[in-house]
Amino acid sequence: MGSEEVKLLSFFASPFGKRVEWALKLKGVEYEYIEQDIFNKTSLLLQLNPVHKKVPVLVHAHKPIAESFVIVEYVDETWKQYPLLPRDPYQRALARFWANFAEQKLLDAAWIGMYSSGDEQQNAVKVAREAIEKIEEEIKGKKYFGGENIGYLDIALGWISYWLPIWEEVGSIQIIDPLKFPAITAWITNFLSHPVIKDNLPPRDKMLVYFHSRRTALSSTFQG
Ligand SMILES: N[C@@H](CCC(=O)N[C@@H](CS)C(=O)NCC(=O)O)C(=O)O
Known part of the structure; x- marks a missing residue:
C-alpha cells in the first residue's frame, strides 16, 4: 500500500x-x-x-x-465509488462551466467585498450579487447541484455555504439576501447538513479571527 x-x-x-x-x-x-x-x-x-x-x-x-x-x-x-461528475458529457460540461463561472465572477468579487471599502466594495458586492442571481436559477428545484447527491459542482461551490457568510460578516456586506435567493439559501442548508460536510468544516470562530486579520492586512495594502 x-x-x-x-x-x-x-x-x-x-x-x-x-x-x-x-x-x-x-x-x-x-x-x-x-x-x-x-x-x-x-x-x-x-x-x-x-x-x-x-x-x-x-x-x-x-x-x-x-x-x-x-x-x-x-x-x-x-476512485470510482461515489461518482462526482455527471456521466453524461453535456451535464459534465455544464458542471465545469458553472464551477468556472463562480470562480471567475463570484469568488473574486466576494473576496474583494470582504476586505475593501467605499466604491470598490460596493462594485464588488454588485458583481457578486449578479453572479449569485445566475447561480440561483441553476439550483432551483434541486436538493443539490448534483441532484439527489452531492456532486462536483456542489464541491466546487461549497465555499458559498460557509466561507461566504463569514466574508460577509467580516466585510459588513450582504451578498446573499435569503428573500431574494431562496433556492441558494435552501441549498446552503442542505449542503451544510450533509454529514460529510458538517463534520469537515473549519471552526467558525477561528475562521473569523483569520479573515478579520486578512481584511486588516489587505485593506491597508490596497490603500497604499
Ligand atoms: N486556484 C487554486 C487556488 C489556490 C489558492 O489560492 N490557495 C491559497 C490558500 S487558500 C494559497 O496557497 N495561497 C498562497 C499564496 O497565494 O501564495 C486552487 O483552486 O487550488
Missing part, C-alpha cells in the same frame, strides 16, 4: 483545500493531512507545487497534483 499513499497539503482556512478533503471523504479514501503555513512556505510545498506555490496539493503514489478543480477531477477518475 505504501506506494499508493495519499497525502494532502492544505491550510485550515482554504476553501480550495476543503474541496479536495470533501471529495476524498465522500469517496471514503484515506489520506494523510499535512497542514501548511501559507505565509511561510515549506520546502515540501515549493518542491511539490513549484509553479503556483499554493495549497492544496494532493500527492498520490508520490505524484503531486495541484489546483483544486484538477485534483477533484483526478480523485473522481481514480
